[in-house]
Amino acid sequence: MYNNLKPREIKLYKFIRKSTLDNGYQPSIREMCTHFGYSSPNSVAEILTTLRAKGYIETTGQSRAIKFLK
DSSP, X not given: OXXXXXXXXXXXXXXXXXXXXXXXXXXXXXXXXXXXXXXXHHHHHHHHHHHHHTTSEEEOSSTTOEEEOO
8 A cells, every 4th residue: 555655755755644533633743854854844844745746645735635545
């Protein structure tokens, strides 16, 4: 299922899905940074951009608005 994703992309994708199922809403970029120990939100933003480009998610530009495509 994740054959074209790098390990850190898979980890973030799975975290977002699990967090969404557990809480009913997606985690914020800051929460993702904290969970993975990233010091900059750009790290998460870069992975989200890659997931979007590879067709795994879609974003609307609103906070916590991620739609899963796969």
